Amino acid sequence: MAKVAMSVNGAQVSAEVEPRTHLADFLREDLRLTATHLGCEHGVCGACTVEIDGAPARSCIAFAAACEGSAVRTLEGFADDPVMARLRAAFAAEHALQCGYCTPGMLIAARDIVLRLPDADDSRVRVELSGNLCRCTGYVGIVRAIRRVLDARAGE
Amino acid sequence: MKAAAFDYAAPKDVAEAVRLLADAHGTAKAIAGGQSLGPMLNLRLAQPALLVDIRRLDELRAVEETADAVVYGACVTHAEIEDGKRPDPTGGFLRRVAAGIAYRAIRNRGTLGGSLCHADPAADWMTAMILAGATMTVRGPAGARDVAARDWMLGTFAPAAGEDEILVRVRVPKRGPRAKFGYRKLCRKTGEFAQAIAGWLDDPERGETRLVLGAVDGPPIVLEGEAARAPLDPSRVGDAYKARVLPVLARRAAA
Numbered sequence: 001m002a003k004v005a006m007s008v009n010g011a012q013v014s015a016e017v018e019p020r021t022h023l024a025d026f027l028r029e030d031l032r033l034t035a036t037h038l039g040c041e042h043g044v045c046g047a048c049t050v051e052i053d054g055a056p057a058r059s060c061i062a063f064a065a066a067c068e069g070s071a072v073r074t075l076e077g078f079a080d081d082p083v084m085a086r087l088r089a090a091f092a093a094e095h096a097l098q099c100g101y102c103t104p105g106m107l108i109a110a111r112d113i114v115l116r117l118p119d120a121d122d123s124r125v126r127v128e129l130s131g132n133l134c135r136c137t138g139y140v141g142i143v144r145a146i147r148r149v150l151d152a153r154a155g156e
Numbered sequence: 157m158k159a160a161a162f163d164y165a166a167p168k169d170v171a172e173a174v175r176l177l178a179d180a181h182g183t184a185k186a187i188a189g190g191q192s193l194g195p196m197l198n199l200r201l202a203q204p205a206l207l208v209d210i211r212r213l214d215e216l217r218a219v220e221e222t223a224d225a226v227v228y229g230a231c232v233t234h235a236e237i238e239d240g241k242r243p244d245p246t247g248g249f250l251r252r253v254a255a256g257i258a259y260r261a262i263r264n265r266g267t268l269g270g271s272l273c274h275a276d277p278a279a280d281w282m283t284a285m286i287l288a289g290a291t292m293t294v295r296g297p298a299g300a301r302d303v304a305a306r307d308w309m310l311g312t313f314a315p316a317a318g319e320d321e322i323l324v325r326v327r328v329p330k331r332g333p334r335a336k337f338g339y340r341k342l343c344r345k346t347g348e349f350a351q352a353i354a355g356w357l358d359d360p361e362r363g364e365t366r367l368v369l370g371a372v373d374g375p376p377i378v379l380e381g382e383a384a385r386a387p388l389d390p391s392r393v394g395d396a397y398k399a400r401v402l403p404v405l406a407r408r409a410a411a
Contacts, residue, residue, distance in 0.1 A: 019161075041198045043194060061194025061195055131260065131261055
């Protein structure tokens with residue numbers, strides 16, 4: 001077992017974990033933060049995307065024991081975030097989710113796009129989203145939702 | 157799926173990391189960003205007894221700029237290079253390569269050194285670093301040694317670093333404004349591993365013309381000077397599909 005201390009959604013967390021426990025399982029099973037989903041468990045599908053130290057990262061290939069001192073933020077930790085609130089409203093308005101399985105990872109990736117690439121056009125948004133797979137929507141609504149927030153912020 | 161059990165150690169410096177690897181006699185693996193090793197562990201393609209975590213070692217994250225080169229610590233991330241947070245001695249070429257690696261979430265954690273040590277033929281840095289004429293420095297129990305980029309990949313998933321050695325630095329020479337880099341890779345889906353890569357350099361100041369073909373079976377194919385400009389001999393490429401697309405990519409990279 002390994003001891004690890006990190007902050008999760010702003011709260012300090014200390015735990016003993018098996019080294020092979022990845023961050024996604026630690027968040028879901030130990031901390032009961034189940035917004036983070038598991039899909040491929042090898043870094044490709046994006047369902048597990050969280051923020052580690054302010055940047056989107058795959059939680060399925062980050063081992064919890066290797067996150068000592070890191071600041072982890074899951075979708076639950078964005079409950080009061082204004083940009084995330086706009087994205088959630090836009091996702092609803094543009095039918096950007098059906099089953100919702102990819103949605104937490106999509107939202108974290110989307111927020112990063114909105115903040116990091118304010119001038120992104122549709123083509124750029126699609127390229128930046130290529131690490132988040134959706135089996136339901138065909139991505140059209142997701143891209144429209146992100147553009148909605150980008151355009152609204154550009155007009156401010 | 158879930159990884160097989162392993163022990164975990166977080167050494168405080170490279171010397172301790174080397175000791176841990178040496179003491180494990182081949183049963184330990186260094187882990188940096190974990191974006192290549194993580195999937196292998198989860199798929200149980202790799203089952204080391206011990207992971208030696210080098211991701212946060214300051215000496216591996218430093219970047220030094222000298223008069224004629226930029227020396228990247230091995231644990232610089234692809235995102236740091238993509239974002240221009242580090243000096244680029246290639247006039248933007250390394251930034252463009254970095255921006256095309258996988259997805260942003262991967263680039264935020266994945267490291268230059270980790271990618272090179274994983275030595276997947278379809279990854280970008282091996283081809284790009286050979287093209288840029290880079291030199292790798294590894295440190296092991298016997299001390300430090302340099303390996304030229306073109307000698308780095310011994311085979312698929314087989315880097316020149318030994319089981320008890322850590323890649324610590326990648327030195328990339330500075331190029332003048334007349335040096336022209338071209339890079340084209342073929343992926344059916346954005347962000348997936350390349351099916352074929354062609355990298356082109358024409359540097360009249362140094363008299364270097366180079367074509368590097370990656371995502372082939374094994375180390376990249378390197379062609380210099382006249383051979384770089386000649387029509388590509390398809391028999392050098394084992395795979396029929398790659399043999400058809402590589403000449404096209406090479407032409408586009410050189411254009």
